Amino acid sequence: MKLTKYTHACVRLEKDGRVLVLDPGTFSETKEALAGAEAVLVTHEHGDHIDVPAMVNALRGNDSLAVFGPGGVAAHLREEAPEAAGRIHTVEPGSSFEAAGFSIRSYGGQHALIHPQIPVVVNIGYLVDGNVYHPGDSFIIPDGMSVQTLLVPLHAPWNKASEVVDFVIGVRAARAFQIHDGLLNDMGLKMVESHVSRLGGKYGTEFVHLAPGESVEV
Template identity: 60%
Template structure:
């Protein structure tokens, strides 16, 4: 399976000529990531993970494109593209399904707390083919499985570096790559990734930074 990193939280997975895209948001190259994709997974409703305009355009272009997203997001898409409603499904926690040839398992249910005055929204983490785990905006540790590849929210308004390190060490995936990184300066990114790499290695985690549009076979 080929994993390609786009800006911020957007990831494209490809196998056997079929592509699945996770979290094409407004901070990402959403149109590029979605080009030719067979399916989309959205973790939650925040714009940095959900570019509604580009996703609606993709649904209009491709009559076979499928989308799974939390109910609020799915509802918005069905309103914007009623002709595509049958291809837009609500993603629920603790479920398993097949999507465009990929096996998908869901975890979690709630976005990490940003501020006590801001109500958390629904957030679904996705495990793809029993291998790649995209947590969205949460530190939910998938239970009952051993993820092989972890996508690490390296920085966010709702987290601190110690929590990022603890999350990586708790999941203990052999490989880890950064997501949710656009708000950090180059110096800040090097610092946080250095901490993740240093302490993760003690738990058998090999962390690697991916540049925008860089791909890696997993």
């Protein structure tokens, strides 16, 4: 399968001519990522993970596009695009389903804590084809499955470098690529990635940096 990284948290997966997109948010090249997509997986409702106006336009412009996400995300999209309600699906943690020819398993349940005074929203992590794991804004480790390709949230208001490294060590995927890096400058990015690469490598994970728009076979 081909994986293309976009700015921040969005990735696009392609297999057998079919396209699945995860977390097309406002920090990302949403229109480009969604071109030709059959399905979209949304981890949670924050704007850097779903660009609602862009998603509504995509649903209206593509009658075969389906969206999967937590209840709040699905309800909001149904309100904004009622004509596409039948193609907007609520996902619960611990479920399995098919999307655009990809096999999906969902994990988690809630967003990582930012601050006690900031409400915690629902967050779903997705494992695609038993291979690529996108955790959204959480460090939930999938149970019962071996992850081959890990998408690592490098930097956010809810994490610190030690937690990022421990997440990579805990999952122990064969390879890892960065996501959630839109708030870092070049110096900060290199610093965090060096920790992930060096310490994760001790436990068998090869970390590779992907630039926005860069693709790799996984």
